[in-house]
Amino acid sequence: MRSIKHTSQHGFTLIEVLIAFVILSFGLLGAVALQAKAKQASFDSMQRAAAVALGNDIIQRIRANDRVASITQYNGTFTSNTALKQSRTCYTDTCSSAQIAALDRQQWIRAIQARENTGALDGATVCIDNTAVANSNGKAFDIEVVVSWQGRQEITANADTQKLACGENNNNRRIMVLKSYIYLRS
Secondary structure, eight states, X not given: OOOOOOOOOSSHHHHHHHHHHHHHHHHHHHHHHHHHHHHHHHXXXXXXXXXXXXXXXXXXXXXXXXXXXXXXXXXXXXXXXXXXXXXXXXXXXXXXXXXXXXXXXXXXXXXXXOTTSTTOOTTOEEEEEEEEOTTSTTOEEEEEEEEEEEOSSOOOOOHHHHHOOSSOOOTTEEEEEEEEEEEOOO
């Protein structure tokens, strides 16, 4: 019997290589997209950490200067564009509680304006509100610090976040709220 010899197929390996290349290309594009998303999430996390640090800083400044006469001087709304005022340094001079509050505000405004720092908050707006606690004879206050900034990616805010009136409302706005309680010495 005679065996029939099959002719070999040419080009089949080339097709396999091309298909493997296309699959590899899609895999690499996916990995690049994942890396970009991770970098964006890392930046958002860094900004959130900066907002928490700034909020805690002003609350600790208020706690350190816990006089009834100065507590409301911390109240207000500040932005990245708030003008700085000349204030006493209080490092070598004796300062009153009100002068310390004015210095704290100026130093804190400088901190939110530090755009050259890595992780600085873009378009920051900060709202500070100290409210006297009922039946505390003006010695106890609820403190609310709201830090709002411009994020890089669009998000959908929930109903509670949309009710906050600190900063302009848009789909890129990030908001962080810190609440605390302070009992004043005098």
